Amino acid sequence: MLERLKEIWLDAKQMRDERGLTLIELLVVVVILGIIAAIAVVAIGGLIENSRKDAVVSDAKQLVSAAKLYASSNPIQAGESIILGVNENGNPITSTPSSASVPVRKESLGKYIDTMKDALNSDADYKDSFVLVEENKGKYTYTVTLTSKKTTNEYFEEVAASDLKRSAIEVK
Numbered sequence: 001m002l003e004r005l006k007e008i009w010l011d012a013k014q015m016r017d018e019r020g021l022t023l024i025e026l027l028v029v030v031v032i033l034g035i036i037a038a039i040a041v042v043a044i045g046g047l048i049e050n051s052r053k054d055a056v057v058s059d060a061k062q063l064v065s066a067a068k069l070y071a072s073s074n075p076i077q078a079g080e081s082i083i084l085g086v087n088e089n090g091n092p093i094t095s096t097p098s099s100a101s102v103p104v105r106k107e108s109l110g111k112y113i114d115t116m117k118d119a120l121n122s123d124a125d126y127k128d129s130f131v132l133v134e135e136n137k138g139k140y141t142y143t144v145t146l147t148s149k150k151t152t153n154e155y156f157e158e159v160a161a162s163d164l165k166r167s168a169i170e171v172k
Contacts, residue, residue: 053166055119056155060146064161066112067131076135084109085130086116121150
């Protein structure tokens with residue numbers, strides 16, 4: 001019995017030695033977590049914007065790839081220029097017959113690309129999304145125009161296919 005009382009007394013003494021968190025310690029932990037969350041929100045916001053810019057660059061490269069597919073299956077005549085795309089001035093590009101009085105022929109890439117949505121403008125259609133393909137001595141050059149309906153966004157306007165980079169995109 002005496003041993004049992006000693007155990008109870010030691011347990012009680014041990015409980016007195018253990019203490020919980022004070023209000024100050026709890027506030028310090030909350031402040032540290034708040035600072036970490038604020039840093040994470042800023043970093044994640046930048047990642048999201050960069051991924052949207054990457055989607056625009058990917059769309060531009062997809063236009064070039066579709067134009068290359070078109071050019072390989074529909075040879076372009078010597079010295080001829082063709083506009084291949086999805087939208088021009090907000091309207092779908094439709095085929096226009098080639099004639100001597102029209103220096104640039106327009107063809108739709110609808111066969112190769114279903115739709116293109118502007119990742120930086122709430123997935124709306126692009127205002128302009130086309131590639132100018134020019135043939136010169138058996139060599140093709142591809143110039144991309146990809147613009148947003150939003151006037152504050154600047155993407156690519158007559159940019160060579162090799163210069164399609166995220167750093168060229170401006171969002172204001």
